[in-house]
Amino acid sequence: MLDSFILGLSSGSTCLLTCGMVIFPYLMAGSAGTRKIITDLSFFLLTRLLVYFLLATLAWYFGKTFLTSAIFRNYVSGILYILFAIMLVWYSVSRNRKPDCPAKIVNTVNNKKLVPVFLGVVNSLGFCPSLLLILTKSATQGTIAQSYLAFLGFFAGSTLYFLPLPFAGRLKKKKVFETIGILATGLAGIIFMVKGITNLIGGILNG
Amino acid sequence: MVEIVNNHSMKKSFGKSLLYALPMFLITFVFITGGKPDFSDPAGALAILVTFLGMNILYFLMHYTGKTDKFRAILFIIFALSLSFTLIKNMVAIRHSMSFSQADIIECRIPFCHLVIPMMILPAAFTKSIIFPGTILGGFANISSMVVLWLVATIVLGRGFCSWGCFYGGWDDGFSRLRKKPVIKRISDSWRWMPFAVLLMVAITAALSLTPTYCSWICPFKAVTEFEQVTTVESAAKAGVFISLFLGLVVILPVLTRKRTQCSFLCPLGAISSLSNKITPFTVKIDKKTCNECFKCVDVCPLFALTHEDVKNGKVSIFCSKCGKCVDACSRKAIHYGIKGIPAGDMKNFSRNIFLFVSFLFIAIFSSGSIITVLKSVFNLFI
Numbered sequence A: 001m002l003d004s005f006i007l008g009l010s011s012g013s014t015c016l017l018t019c020g021m022v023i024f025p026y027l028m029a030g031s032a033g034t035r036k037i038i039t040d041l042s043f044f045l046l047t048r049l050l051v052y053f054l055l056a057t058l059a060w061y062f063g064k065t066f067l068t069s070a071i072f073r074n075y076v077s078g079i080l081y082i083l084f085a086i087m088l089v090w091y092s093v094s095r096n097r098k099p100d101c102p103a104k105i106v107n108t109v110n111n112k113k114l115v116p117v118f119l120g121v122v123n124s125l126g127f128c129p130s131l132l133l134i135l136t137k138s139a140t141q142g143t144i145a146q147s148y149l150a151f152l153g154f155f156a157g158s159t160l161y162f163l164p165l166p167f168a169g170r171l172k173k174k175k176v177f178e179t180i181g182i183l184a185t186g187l188a189g190i191i192f193m194v195k196g197i198t199n200l201i202g203g204i205l206n207g
Numbered sequence B: 001m002v003e004i005v006n007n008h009s010m011k012k013s014f015g016k017s018l019l020y021a022l023p024m025f026l027i028t029f030v031f032i033t034g035g036k037p038d039f040s041d042p043a044g045a046l047a048i049l050v051t052f053l054g055m056n057i058l059y060f061l062m063h064y065t066g067k068t069d070k071f072r073a074i075l076f077i078i079f080a081l082s083l084s085f086t087l088i089k090n091m092v093a094i095r096h097s098m099s100f101s102q103a104d105i106i107e108c109r110i111p112f113c114h115l116v117i118p119m120m121i122l123p124a125a126f127t128k129s130i131i132f133p134g135t136i137l138g139g140f141a142n143i144s145s146m147v148v149l150w151l152v153a154t155i156v157l158g159r160g161f162c163s164w165g166c167f168y169g170g171w172d173d174g175f176s177r178l179r180k181k182p183v184i185k186r187i188s189d190s191w192r193w194m195p196f197a198v199l200l201m202v203a204i205t206a207a208l209s210l211t212p213t214y215c216s217w218i219c220p221f222k223a224v225t226e227f228e229q230v231t232t233v234e235s236a237a238k239a240g241v242f243i244s245l246f247l248g249l250v251v252i253l254p255v256l257t258r259k260r261t262q263c264s265f266l267c268p269l270g271a272i273s274s275l276s277n278k279i280t281p282f283t284v285k286i287d288k289k290t291c292n293e294c295f296k297c298v299d300v301c302p303l304f305a306l307t308h309e310d311v312k313n314g315k316v317s318i319f320c321s322k323c324g325k326c327v328d329a330c331s332r333k334a335i336h337y338g339i340k341g342i343p344a345g346d347m348k349n350f351s352r353n354i355f356l357f358v359s360f361l362f363i364a365i366f367s368s369g370s371i372i373t374v375l376k377s378v379f380n381l382f383i
Helices: A002-027 A033-066 A070-093 A102-108 A112-124 A129-139 A144-162 A165-170 A174-206 B014-033 B042-065 B069-095 B102-106 B114-127 B143-164 B169-175 B189-209 B213-218 B220-224 B233-257 B261-265 B268-276 B296-300 B308-313 B325-329 B348-382
Strands: B282-286 B335-339
Touching: A002 A129, A002 A144, A002 A174, A002 B189, A033 A112, A033 A129, A033 A144, A070 A129, A070 A174, A129 A144, A129 A174, A174 B189, A174 B233, B014 B042, B014 B348, B042 B069, B042 B348, B069 B143, B069 B169, B069 B220, B069 B325, B069 B348, B114 B143, B114 B189, B114 B213, B114 B268, B143 B169, B143 B268, B143 B282, B143 B348, B169 B233, B169 B261, B189 B213, B189 B261, B189 B268, B213 B233, B220 B233, B233 B261, B282 B348, B296 B308, B296 B325, B325 B335, B335 B348
Parallel strands: none
Antiparallel strands: B282 B335
């Protein structure tokens, strides 16, 4: 649960950086008022949670079907952890980060009431390294409940960044928070790299 | 207030320096000897004498030469080395090893250090429990005394604690002085926000897991103090992380950059201390009227606390640890110790004298115990 929460934290900062400029205007429309913002934000977060539970079910089913041996699970999770963790670290240190949010296509949605739901779906399906890592973790869990818990932790970690959205416009040092978010992402990558190496060595020693 | 010396020098005459050093001489005498020097143990008495004289000579030289950093660093580095030695000596005496077992954790026999503080805050606030397996009162390095010491030092000195009180900072400060010129010269300023990212991570993970995650997984100084017994793949991985971070951030990078990279890029307590710079009365000021923007101070700052922008704006950033390196490097004394409320350029000597007295007194009292222990062990070999 803790690992998943850390991943969620790293994913949240990535999401905000890439999608912030698309999500902010819709969720914080100036004339909407606090109640509207909270309602939209709730729909947005609820949709994300539902999509994550769906992903948790799929990942668990995939793991149960294909990753049958415990040692094989250690190998696969170790290698995938290392691979995705490197992607995460690369994301945080890369100088050529170009914000490219899949939620940009939100402009094509005509029914504005559906926008938060649409944003929730697109945002949770943005296949960033953090999501790949949590999918790996979820696939290697013993029971479906553990898989849901992993995604719940991930959801909680990433949601932390969205909760202060209504006040984001008032933040004076956005750049500093952005920098800290990116660096935290890199740290999460390093944590999972170490975890991946530990899993892999554990797998080799037990194999 | 009339300046004691001319505007471009902090030097004082021999007599004046002696006069300024006298209060420190008396106070350290009381603290180090307890007011009653004990001569029954020759090695112990000699260790106390050498420590007492050494410290007061350094303080005298700060006034006499007008330089701060060089003499501060001597005591700071000796403090770091002696503390590690004392800690290891204690651990070996108690456990016959530098590593601790699960039994030591269960019985709360782990010495506390100030780096745990950022992880204690949230769990203490929400669960009213302390998530460190140490003793609250009594015993070696107990929790309450360290928290009180750190709190007092941080309120008074701000991030000055990192250069005048932290018994780990001396390690990378020492290594950062080994080369005369840096090999790596350009490092992005963005990295100085890294301790805040570490703080965010460790504070939240510690609150959720109710374990001191920084100590368990990250702290590079585990390599020179105490660490978990290597019995599993996980504990081996932890040991690997400790050693890698120690070699990378405390030894190699400081040598190559001439910067205190562990303090600048990792330490979560440094992040909290940086914020405390906002409330402390002491600061470092830039007198824009005197400054010719040579940026020598930016080059020498070991903590990335000064950027070209900061100098142009005449403001030192929150990352400043008041080590005095920039103050010593400035030939025009445009950058100087100051007190909040007094305009930059005014009462430079007064501000420096007050700051030096407070900060040196803190490090002298805090470090004397471990230095005496080390010297006593050395003298015992000969006497």
